[in-house]
Amino acid sequence: MINRECGVYQTTYEGDMALYPAPLARHASLGAVVVLVLLPLILDSHAMALVNLITLAAIGAIGLNILVGYTGQVSLGQGAFMMVGSYTAALVTLRLDMPFWVGLPAGGAVAALVGTFFGIPSLRIKGLYLAIATLAAQFIIEWTINHSTWISGGVQSTIYVPTPSFFGLEINSEHRRYYMVLPVAFIAYVAALNLVRSRVGRAFIAVRDRDVAAEIIGVDIFRYKLLAFAVSSFYAGVAGALWTYYLKIANYEHFTLTTSVSYLAMIIIGGLGSVLGSVFGAIFITLLPIALVYVVEGGAALLGFKYAAIADLLANLRLIVFGGLIILFLAIEPEGLYRMWGNVRRYFRLWPYSY
Amino acid sequence: MSARASIVAAVALAASLGAATPASADHEIVIGVQCDRSGPDATVGAPLCAGFRDYVALVNAGNGVEGHRIRAAEIDTESRVPPALAAYERLRGEAAVALALYGTQIYALAPRLAEDRIVATAAGWGPADAANGRRHPYVFSVASAASQAAAAVGFAKHRLGTLKGKKVAFVPDDSPAGREPIAVLEDLAERERFQLKTFAAPSTGATMATLAVDLARRYRADFVIAHLAGRAPSLAIQELARVGYPLDKVIFFVGGSAEADVDAAGGRAVADGYHGLEFAGVGQEFPVLRAIQAMYHAQGRQPPTRMASSVCYNRGVVMAALQVQAIGNAVAARPDGRIIGDDVKAGMEKIRGFTLGGLTPPLEITPTDHEGGGRLQVWQVKGARFVPVTDWFTAYPRVIARHVTAERGAPSR
Known part of the structure; x- marks a missing residue:
């Protein structure tokens, strides 16, 4: 019988401070890690590509959630910070001949520096005004990278990097790329879980909930707002660097404003202020358009339409359904997919005595 | 979950399973075309894709390529890279030998094309240095x-x-x-x-x-x-x-x-x-386009209205025809039709004096000149x-x- 305990049964501080205090959650998380590690054994290369895209998106989304969800600083510059990481990694690999596991933290570090700089306006402005300031960051960074030959290497602004390798092992298939992306995502996930329940994380949450009150109880707003920008941009930079090694190309067109907006959509749908929610959001936004291709085309075939006759219509119908589903999910649960998952968990916690 | 919701879910599941089943068990040669019917490039993608499909249908309505049917799979990228990447891996799994791409997507996929040895045509919109067969061995651009x-x-x-x-x-x-x-x-x-x-x-x-x-x-x-x-x-x-x-x-x-x-x-x-x-003729006064119209009339249907957007439609026809021509050369060398991307690359580099009845400039593609002369x-x-x-x-x-x-x-x- 699988039961969750329904009281506080911890007898040691260590037990109480564990990441997953409840045994069931601990076992489930361990099981999830095992499944994730063994995933390439059962999936083909198309499915692995989808998993890789989700994993990459999840890293960026977790980073953005730390800034927007936990600290309450709206940012439309996530794509630009990823761009910084992406080009940094490409340049580190190409000019200094460094392997990818040096390029990743380098991309993160430079992005963190740039992100901190563009976070300075957050000390004076917040909300929609800050969103516009970070929008400016998106355009300034995009323009700078696009137009400076030293960074982007000539007119194409496109840098090809060689196939990354790990101690002689070429990372040249979708399955191997997964093992390049997964450990980074794992570290990013666990680090974020621990960060948000630490002293720093609680300071972030205090700033989000009421910054004046936070200042009165002794939270250094200047420090923590900039720290949130730095951490978030570090995540974005690592995600961008991984994207470079994943595609073997750095190109600014992959990190435009559309990218920033879709990351914002991920964390809003997944759940603001939730690490697992960021992952849910990344899955939702990445998979939904691809699943809709099958569902809409299959549905049309079931209704007896010939695909070629209505192909243009279906393509736009798909976008309408995509938008509609986002509205529907937010209408049902404004707090996102994480809250839905929480509701399910709570239901089964008391099941079958759910009164 | 209410009864109605479960019916909707079941229909959606059945539909997705139905779409995933392969259409035919016969051997067919798979090619792919970037078909941005939605997103900012829709005015290009929709007619281009129609041209590509119609030419492939025309080839299949005949004897295919030496008896082998061609299947043209679509990639709707919405002008974004992740869907292009997912579709690329799907088509690679289906053993696609050639793709027609354009825009930022071909930049993103260029390293993989070389790694996986899949041919791509980038007519008019690709990276300029793709005209150099040594730089991008698997990319062919008609007008750099x-x-x-x-x-x-x-x-x-x-x-x-x-x-x-x-x-x-x-x-x-x-x-x-x-x-x-x-x-x-x-x-x-x-x-x-x-x-x-x-x-x-x-x-x-x-x-x-x-x-x-x-x-x-x-x-x-x-x-x-x-x-x-x-x-x-x-x-x-x-x-x-x-x-x-x-x-x-x-x-x-x-x-x-x-x-x-x-x-x-x-x-x-x-x-x-x-x-x-x-880089492709404009209008409908070309033999291959009249053949497509005749094919539609023979099936008792009207030719598609997309033909009126003749610039992009005709470019789609040209890209499909180039790939079919290369596949024809490849199949001539391997009559069982079990060709791979390398065969299509070799077939592409054998194309000489290809004009498609005046719809394209005379193309002379060589292993070094992947542009075929660059006439406009x-x-x-x-x-x-x-x-x-x-x-x-x-x-x-x-x-x-x-x-x-x-x-x-x-x-x-």
């Missing part, structure tokens, strides 16, 4: 940006008599693809001793009005060469017409030379007179229709060759 730049300058010289001392304005999209021809143009400016000034326009075309005033009144350009895409070409035509610039001194690269651009600019009243470069044709808008003003031609081949083989894609150290 370098060839387009040289052809535009050649045409300007033809129109103005001499370029010496003239002022030429270059209006590119403010993106890597847009700025790509600047190096070629600068070289030609030195050679022909004309002044060159670049007026970069953001892809939304938001600053086009001031740009047109600047270009026509302050700089007083003698000729305008524009390399724009999406909504920007029609805006450029509108604004240049509004400031009274003579449109017969304007030439667009292939990205701004479609019926959709003329219509969006305001049609006959506004757009008449401007020139566009084409200039068409002019008259009465809201495109009419040809030149034959297929190339200009400054030595300058193009130098730029195409020059080292690119890596930053200076």
